Amino acid sequence: MSKIMFLCCLFQNYMCRLFVTILVLFIFLTLDSVVQAQFNFNSSSDDAVVESSEFTPSKYGPRRGAKTEHTWVAGIELEPGSQLENVTITIPVPTGWFEQETKSYRWTKGRGSVPKGVNFHIVNNGAKEAVLKIDNLRLRNKLAIILEFDTINYEVEPPHDTDIFMIPKRITNEIAPYLKPSPKIEIEESRVSSVLRKTLREITNNKQTDWEKVDAIYRYVQSRVKYNDANKSLPAKGVKALLAMSEDKCEGDCKDICGLFVAMCRLHKIPARLVRLPEHCYAEFYLEVNKNLAATKEKEKEEKNKTVNSNVKPSIKNLSALPSGFWFPCQVAGTYCFGEIHERQIILQKGDSFPDPENPPNGKKQFITEVFEGSLIQGSPPPRFRFIHDVKDTKVE
Numbered sequence: 001m002s003k004i005m006f007l008c009c010l011f012q013n014y015m016c017r018l019f020v021t022i023l024v025l026f027i028f029l030t031l032d033s034v035v036q037a038q039f040n041f042n043s044s045s046d047d048a049v050v051e052s053s054e055f056t057p058s059k060y061g062p063r064r065g066a067k068t069e070h071t072w073v074a075g076i077e078l079e080p081g082s083q084l085e086n087v088t089i090t091i092p093v094p095t096g097w098f099e100q101e102t103k104s105y106r107w108t109k110g111r112g113s114v115p116k117g118v119n120f121h122i123v124n125n126g127a128k129e130a131v132l133k134i135d136n137l138r139l140r141n142k143l144a145i146i147l148e149f150d151t152i153n154y155e156v157e158p159p160h161d162t163d164i165f166m167i168p169k170r171i172t173n174e175i176a177p178y179l180k181p182s183p184k185i186e187i188e189e190s191r192v193s194s195v196l197r198k199t200l201r202e203i204t205n206n207k208q209t210d211w212e213k214v215d216a217i218y219r220y221v222q223s224r225v226k227y228n229d230a231n232k233s234l235p236a237k238g239v240k241a242l243l244a245m246s247e248d249k250c251e252g253d254c255k256d257i258c259g260l261f262v263a264m265c266r267l268h269k270i271p272a273r274l275v276r277l278p279e280h281c282y283a284e285f286y287l288e289v290n291k292n293l294a295a296t297k298e299k300e301k302e303e304k305n306k307t308v309n310s311n312v313k314p315s316i317k318n319l320s321a322l323p324s325g326f327w328f329p330c331q332v333a334g335t336y337c338f339g340e341i342h343e344r345q346i347i348l349q350k351g352d353s354f355p356d357p358e359n360p361p362n363g364k365k366q367f368i369t370e371v372f373e374g375s376l377i378q379g380s381p382p383p384r385f386r387f388i389h390d391v392k393d394t395k396v397e
Contacts, residue, residue, distance in 0.1 A: 060164065060289060061326035064099065065155030068344040069395040074130070075108075075146035076372060079384035080139045087134040087374035090357075091387070092348050093120070094149050095128035098327070100347045101152040108146040118147070124177070126273070126351030127368050137374065139383070146388065151346055156329050158339035162211040164294045165287035167270055168325060175286055175325075178271035182353035183366040184238035184255070185263045192240050193267060200268050211339075214270060214285050218330055218338050221261045226251040227333045232279070236366060239263045254333035255366070258283040261332045262352065274352040275329065276367055277345040278389065283332050284350065288325040346391065 074091050096102050107118075119131045130147060159165075168175065181188040187196070203220050204213040225242060228251040236255035245251075252260075258274050261283050265272035271286035331337035349368055356363035357371060370387040 063157040065157045067154045067397045070151045071393040072149045073392045075388045078143040082139050082383040083377040083380040084137045084374035087137045089132040090371040091130045092368050093130050099154045103150040105149045127349035153344040156341045166210045166290045168288040175271040178273045184236040186240045217264045225257045229253045254281050257333040276349045284327045
């Protein structure tokens with residue numbers, strides 16, 4: 001009997017130790033999961049949200065040229081020591097455009113990395129953000145959240161025939177935002193608009209086509225503002241500040257020069273926007289296709305080549321699938337490059353007016369930026385961190 005009791009006590013002791021061991025392991029794993037902040041990986045949207053008719057290839061619109069393959073690395077590294085709650089980390093990432101394909105993305109693996117808990121959000125149909133939310137973040141070890149994106153970036157070549165393009169007559173919801181004021185593009189200010197409208201009348205009055213009118217704006221801006229990228233890391237001066245400078249001392253970086261071009265286009269009813277690269281930006285303008293003129297030219301070409309019956313009347317039937325219009329790039333800050341672009345860099349956003357989380361509810365900012373915010377737990381030191389954004393690999397065609 002005593003032997004049975006001894007065995008029972010031994011079994012109970014073993015089970016108690018096993019339970020304690022399991023409990024300790026469970027607590028350790030739970031704490032470790034909080035420290036490393038690992039959650040399920042999912043995507044709330046994809047590139048299809050952004051893509052529209054502007055992505056449709058066409059022999060009438062811009063054409064893709066040479067390409068370069070990139071690997072874009074983006075994320076954040078946090079040093080150990082801090083404890084936070086309700087953490088939100090937002091990181092701009094590439095998305096698909098006519099001149100940019102996003103082939104794949106992945107997360108770096110290994111101890112201390114966080115491959116989970118990321119949602120992708122499309123912002124104003126012009127940018128994509130990776131957003132990570134963490135309820136409790138206890139940084140016992142160094143923590144890295146690193147995403148890698150493989151992209152293909154193309155040069156953009158100009159259209160074969162620029163005469164068929166015209167300033168849009170019908171303003172759709174898609175292009176309407178690019179006719180409005182935005183941060184540092186202050187076309188709502190009466191002094192800015194009156195000065196620029198007068199200039200627009202002078203430089204576009206004798207132009208025959210709408211393409212030539214946009215080209216006249218481009219040339220004027222290049223001659224009006226001297227390119228100086230010494231302060232490229234600072235916020236844009238703004239159109240109002242540029243116009244306040246005397247012509248012999250007016251200078252700015254790519255943001256400033258492109259901003260003036262965009263402002264003048266918008267005042268002339270031409271949709272325009274900024275295109276942001278990692279350390280540079282250029283501009284785009286939007287023109288509509290005159291389908292009747294395009295059809296007439298097609299008919300003339302067919303008759304010349306004797307490919308159809310001469311009795312067939314000009315028709316836009318074969319152009320029914322043609323997009324209403326196209327976006328055309330131009331390198332305003334630099335050598336002449338209009339209606340085309342030789343940049344093959346990663347594109348981070350298109351547009352120049354995005355919500356500003358630091359100035360709710362209606363605050364706007366020109367460029368989206370990384371965000372790291374949360375509430376410090378009492379007694380915790382402030383977090384130490386750095387954002388990562390760089391090109392890891394490049395393969396030129």
